[in-house]
Amino acid sequence: MKRMTTLWSYLLTLLLAVTVSAAQESSAQSLLRSEAPTSLRADKTLSGFGYADRNETKFNYIGTKKDLGSFLSEYIKLPDVGVNKITKISFPANKADAGNSYIIILSEDGNETLYQQKCSIIEGINEIELTKPFVTESGKRYLVGFATKPLGIDDKDFAVLPFDYGSDIEGTSYYASSIVPYPSEDNDTFTLKSPKGLGSACIFVTLEEETRLQTLAYIINVSGTFDPAETGKDITTRFTVRNIGVTDITSFDLTYQFGTGEVKTIPYSLKTKLKSGKTGYYAFDIPAEGDALGAVHFAVAKVNGETNFFANRCLDLPFRIGDTEANAIPRETVLIERFTAEWCTFCPGADPFVNAAVKSLSDAGLRVSYVGHHLDDPFAQPESSQISSYFQGNGIPAMAINRVPQGQTSLLMHPSNFQAAYWTSKLLAEKRGVRIDKIEQTITGDKLQVVVSGVAFQRTFDPENLYLTVILTEDNVAAIKQVNGGANYKHDALPRLFLTDALGDLLSPAADGSFTMTLEGTLDAKWKREQCKVVAFAHDNLKSSLMSRRNVYTAESTYLGVSLANEPVALGQAPVVSAEDGYLSIVGDVDCFELYDMSGALVTTTVWTRLDPGVYVIRIFSNLRAYTSKVIVR
Incomplete structure (x- = not known):
């Protein structure tokens, strides 16, 4: 059973997920969405630069009840406009506010408040002049927006968070107890989120000099099937492009690149001009290149013959072209990751199922590495908490095998759902393109050095997204207060030390495919070294938007202080x-x-x-x- 989330997490979940009308909302829900009132003035359009549709006169709004006493805020991310001045911030509102609101400018990461000005909001289009124009620096981007106190008194009354009906483009919001991220606040009280699916933020910025904003375009969506694809075959690929500049678009250059290969360009002249703030839909035939797997990167390089500021902002599609298993080897290893916690009522009951999974896969001849991540309890590591969201589970107890998707939305299963025959057959039939050959260890006092080496086979992995994670775990750790665990309950495979980043460190194999990574860490005197293991596994990028591209290639484990060497046996010399x-x-x-x-x-x-x-x-x-x-x- 999942522990109750914080109020902040609950509210943000509602903010991101709300899709129904106010009449369908439960009275217990705090964040709401409604159509703009008929009194919104339609005789005036928003001016200046912004990601939203300037011609939109009908908006969506999200708000919250007054009794929560917190601020809602919304921003756009301003591009690099060089040395310039922001003179005005504009946005629509569906309710007036006499003085509980602010216009704000933050640093690009949202961690620093650079400008704030108290203001009053009118119902309709607001164009608020800055008391002192804000000077921007060349090479920097800024979050520009506004914050307001909730104004409603019941579920039918709303605050001011407007969106148009387009796709979300670098819009961001926060819900917090203050209007800005003061240094004393932590991420639970001020965290930026992107409200995807609601449209683009209706905030516009007037600059003193807008030359650099004349022609700007984003690819906001791309679709095409390159996984799998035949070498050289044309793949019809569809693009959604949005004009976020000031002038109409008459032409653009589309670029694409398969992995780290050559960048190709397709010049295109539009039959119908793409007006400012509007979205266009286009299709191109892209020839599948090479025999490999990875991601193909798409971008708009030029607009109306001029370099597009967002030329480096790519959207990706996965590709798998030709026979990518020709050089692969049969799978010999498997990684089991478990998610548990001492407060979890049902977690001890999952132990027999996890143990049965380890045994059945081991009996099939697979080398099993096991890590038991703890969440929100005294044994939890920050890294385990960080990676848990990428598994997209519905609660604990839960288990992942090689980070293989268990559906369209999760890498996790309940341990009781493990089917030995299915998984044994599946894993033994797989081929993988990475092998860990050695885990060498050196311990000097409390200092641990681990050197992991191996080989990645050509065209069998995504070279831009190959990562290595190394974790030190400990077995037989006495529980502190495991619910339903009994007096002598013990934890196994407890993560004690991440020698890499939580999501792994990027591996860059040499030309011959070999790789070596040296890692260091400090051992705690309280850990029983004879019960500790070093677990190393090579895997895809856990941040991949595709569940199928988060899998584990290989995993090896060995006791602390015992180096592992998977060297091939020389038949003429070996005993x-x-x-x-x-x-x-x-x-x-x-x-x-x-x-x-x-x-x-x-x-x-x-x-x-x-x-x-x-x-x-x-x-x-x-x-x-x-x-x-x-x-x-x-």
Whole structure:
């Protein structure tokens, strides 16, 4: 069961998701949307620069009841207008406000207030002159908008947040207890959000000199099927382009680029002018290039023959062209990520299902790496909380396997829904394009250095979105107060230290596909080192807008202080390993050996141990060399 979210999270969820009329809203909901009142003056249009449609006279509004006592605000992100002056901020309003509102200019990231001016809002079009024109700097962008106190008294009365009916373009809003992000505030009280799906923010900026805003265009949507596609085949690709400049558009140059390949340009002359503030729809045939996978990047490079300021603002489509599995290898590893918490009533009941999943995949011959992320409890790591939103789950307990989509909207499943036969068959049939060969460790006092190396096979991965995550976990950690866990409840695979960024560090393989990444961290004296493991996995970008492009290529784990080497066995030199009646037999020169189960746990270092049936990994040290191979005990 999911813990109750904060008031801020709840309100923002409603702000982003609201799509029904006021008559359909529950009286318990605080954020509402309505049509503009008939008294909105339609004889006057908004002037200046803005992302919204200047010709729009009918607006949507979102508001909140007065008793919440918080500010609503809305911004557009002004492009780089060079050394200039902002002289006026304009926007429509559906309700007058005698003095609870402000016009505001923030830094591009929203963390710094650069200008604020108290103002009164009239019903209709507001054009508010700045008391002192704001001077912009070359090379910088700004958030320009306004904030207002809620004005309503019930569910049929609304505050002032106007949108047009177009697609959202770099519009942003916040809901907070103050009008600006004062340094003392944290992200829970002032967080910028993009209200996608509601249209574009109806805010316009008048500049002293508007030469740079004459011709500007965005691609706001692109669609086409390049995944999969045949090499050289033309793919009909449709684009939605919006004129956000001051003058009409008569021509533009569309550019596209497959991954890091050559940038191609398609000049296009419009049969009908695209007027300022309007949206146009266009289709082009794009030839599929190369045999690889990745993302194809689209942008508008020029408008009316002039360089478009937003030429570097790309929209992407995934591509998979030709046989991308020709160089891939069979999958040998799997990553299981679990989401849990001590306050979760049902999480201990999920333990048997998670353990069964690990065992069934291990028994199938897959090397299983396991991480148990904690959320909002004493064991939670900031990184685990950061990545959890990208899994798009409906609550905990939950589990992910190789970050494979479980539907169109989530990477997570309830552990009880794991189907051993399905997953075993699916994973063993897969091919992947990345292999981790070594996890080398050096411990000096409380300092840990981990060197992960491996190979990425040509044309089998997206080179722009290949990441490596390395986490130190600890097993058998006593719970503090696990609900329904009992007196002796223990946590396994508890993340203690992220050696990489929460979403991983970008991998850049060499020309031959090899890669090496060196990472460092500090060990806590309270951690039981013999219970700790180093888990490393290569994966796609977790921020990808496509669920199918967040998967894990390979995962390996080893005990803290025990380096892992997946070196191929040289048949003519390696000792011969076999198993009979549960005991190992090794023929050849052997200095020592280590036997691991498929979860990475050390089982034994002696031939006198009777083994349970299953699949194991043995590392043999002989004549200054190490040999790694699988052992099956029947």
